[in-house]
Amino acid sequence: MIKKNIYDYDLNFFKEINDNFAILTAGDKTIGYNAMTVSWGGVGVLWNKMVAFLFVRHSRYTYDFIEKSDSVTLSFLSDKYKKEKALFGSKSGRDLDKFKETGLHAAYDPDYDGYYISESSYVFKGKKIHSMDIEYDTLPDDIKKKCYPNKDIHKMYIVEIKQYLVNEE
Numbered sequence: 001m002i003k004k005n006i007y008d009y010d011l012n013f014f015k016e017i018n019d020n021f022a023i024l025t026a027g028d029k030t031i032g033y034n035a036m037t038v039s040w041g042g043v044g045v046l047w048n049k050m051v052a053f054l055f056v057r058h059s060r061y062t063y064d065f066i067e068k069s070d071s072v073t074l075s076f077l078s079d080k081y082k083k084e085k086a087l088f089g090s091k092s093g094r095d096l097d098k099f100k101e102t103g104l105h106a107a108y109d110p111d112y113d114g115y116y117i118s119e120s121s122y123v124f125k126g127k128k129i130h131s132m133d134i135e136y137d138t139l140p141d142d143i144k145k146k147c148y149p150n151k152d153i154h155k156m157y158i159v160e161i162k163q164y165l166v167n168e169e
């Protein structure tokens, strides 16, 4: 993996996150880690920092990790890993070891104290700087019905992108 300046990122993020998905990995050496597929979120600039906005439902096992640790990564894998991404988005780390099941590997970065997926095409390594629950009561009715029938709301995490890694193999 080669470290690049985030300004060199020139892909269409709408397509990347919506069609290709990402694997969000949260945790550190002390608490361990868990990973899940995400397709909602964005990137931009806030408080003069490069950030990603991510949305994790309270019910996810990954929620426990992102709450307890500041280290968050977004790993983007090619289409070759479609099945693996589907498993990371349909099974819970509470019930099985998704890394063992798929054969994907978590790489640990000691300087950063966080984990990302070794097989990624590219990775955003981030540190959580703020979070807030989506306010269910103020949402439009169609979104309440479609996205939150059981009120399993998302928490939004604002994550500063500290490093951008690219696999140039």
Ligand SMILES: Cc1cc2nc3c(=O)[nH]c(=O)nc-3n(C[C@H](O)[C@H](O)[C@H](O)COP(=O)(O)O)c2cc1C
Pocket (backbone or CB within 6 Å): 021, 034, 035, 036, 037, 038, 039, 040, 041, 055, 056, 057, 059, 060, 061, 062, 063, 085, 086, 088, 089, 090, 091, 092, 093, 094, 154
């Ligand atoms: C394509 C796709 C996108 C997803 N996007 C999100 C998301 O943005 N936020 C979220 O909370 N769950 C999302 N999920 C659901 C979680 O990935 C899924 O519930 C996962 O099994 C949670 O794993 P965990 O319990 O180990 O954290 C998505 C699932 C798929 C298949």
